Amino acid sequence: MDHFAEILFALSKHCFSYLSVWMKEAMPQEGFPSARVSPEQKDTFSQQILSRERVNKRRVKEMVKEFTLLCRGLHGTEYTADY
Numbered sequence: 001m002d003h004f005a006e007i008l009f010a011l012s013k014h015c016f017s018y019l020s021v022w023m024k025e026a027m028p029q030e031g032f033p034s035a036r037v038s039p040e041q042k043d044t045f046s047q048q049i050l051s052r053e054r055v056n057k058r059r060v061k062e063m064v065k066e067f068t069l070l071c072r073g074l075h076g077t078e079y080t081a082d083y
Helices: 002-014 016-026 039-049 057-072 078-082
Strands: none
Touching: 002 016, 002 057, 016 039, 039 057
């Protein structure tokens, strides 16, 4: 997921308006990126990526990692204790 986080980070720095449009169109779709995440979780992730924190690459990686765990249904499990 680090590569995906780097892509999101680069888009937020260089193509913010396109990223904003893409996030607003793609995230509300049912089952995207996973049926395991609620619309509220997707909205929170979108807001985080599009917020002022986007200028911090480490923080973007953390946000993507957390969202990935939610999408996979692993957030809060024993598996993620090492993350």
